[in-house]
Amino acid sequence: MNANDVLESYITDVAVRLPHKQRDDVAFELRELLTEELQARAAADGRDADAAMATELLRAFGRPEAVAARYRPALTIIDPADGSRFLRATVIGLAVIWSTGLLTRLWQPIQSGQGVLQALGQWWVHTVVASLWWPGMLVVGFGLDAWTRRRWPLTSKWEPRAGDRIQGGRAAMALSIVGILCGVFVLLEPSRVLDVFFGGRAAPAAYEALTYTDEFRQRPATWLLLGLLLLNVPMQFAVILSGRWSAGMRRMEVGLSLATCAVMTWTVLGGPILRTDASDQTARFLMVLIIVFVLLHFGIRLFRSVRPAPSLHGTHG
């Protein structure tokens, strides 16, 4: 290759990345400018331009992708201000998907070492590889968010909000109380769900699947769990009445939730809950999911909490 071939190769690499309508014109101009730059460099060195000199010049000019990008207005898909939030959401999301996937696989009965490897292989293909939808969805979401902010800046202006507000308002909390009461009603006798949906005409096997074991009914953890769930009702009712979360109420909410998680863990480890294996495993898996979700929720809240205080570590120069 001579110096001219090197220039032509570089110009093609830049031009091919430009919009079609300006490609040829920019390539023509770039060729003239780079030729003149190269001649000036050769004259300064007191020798003829060669391929090595041209390559050195072009490497200093920049990678063709970067140079082509400079010809166009900057394209930002995710705002730099959102970069760390995007990275955090990606990492946390993938960690949750991967760990719940792994838990699901390992929850199945595994007979041998070969079975463990098989479960891990299935986890890799069906969970890890498939989980790429999550970062993809985040790119689309963050990209749309950034585009909306640029297109309609007024919609994204900052608004003050009270830290003790009720998320979703009083109506949402009232709905939450109704949800808890419905949940307790079902938990007392899960087969009631079948009565509601099938009018009592569901198959006997379905009733069997949703019937608690006698041992589970007699465990203290069962009644403790029910009591803790019911305690949420007066607490949320008090929040509705005061119209905000006080610091004491927040502490009570955390304590109640953590106690509930502890009792649920005790319940999951305590033995069969439902009479058939399949429904029992599903119920226990759902309880584990709930525990993970609640702990994650409070972990994130703790991580996001701000307590203004002076740092004790100064910098000394």
Place this chain on the structure above:
Amino acid sequence: MGQAEPFHKLELELRRGVVVLATLSQLRGPRYGYELRQALAEKGMPIEEGTLYPLLRRLETQGFLRSEWRLEDGPPRRYYALNADGRKLLQNLTDAWQGMNDAMDRLLKEDPQ
């Protein structure tokens, strides 16, 4: 990490802010890319060719420069010059720069407390 790397990064940021103004200031009359780069370098503002040449096209696309090919008298060259909007932009940026420059002068000359 020594002092050199942060200094170069910060200096680059400072320069990035004035590249457009420096370029516009030298396009009151028509100039082609290499000639413009030489003119800027001679006046103490060297700008890398990989930055300057695309910048000329961007400023033209944004409507601040006019350009034309001159094919006679030597190699073909694309000449760029300010149009009416470019002259207004140059004036506004010059005023802003002088305001900032005055302020920086005052700040940098202040006695240390």
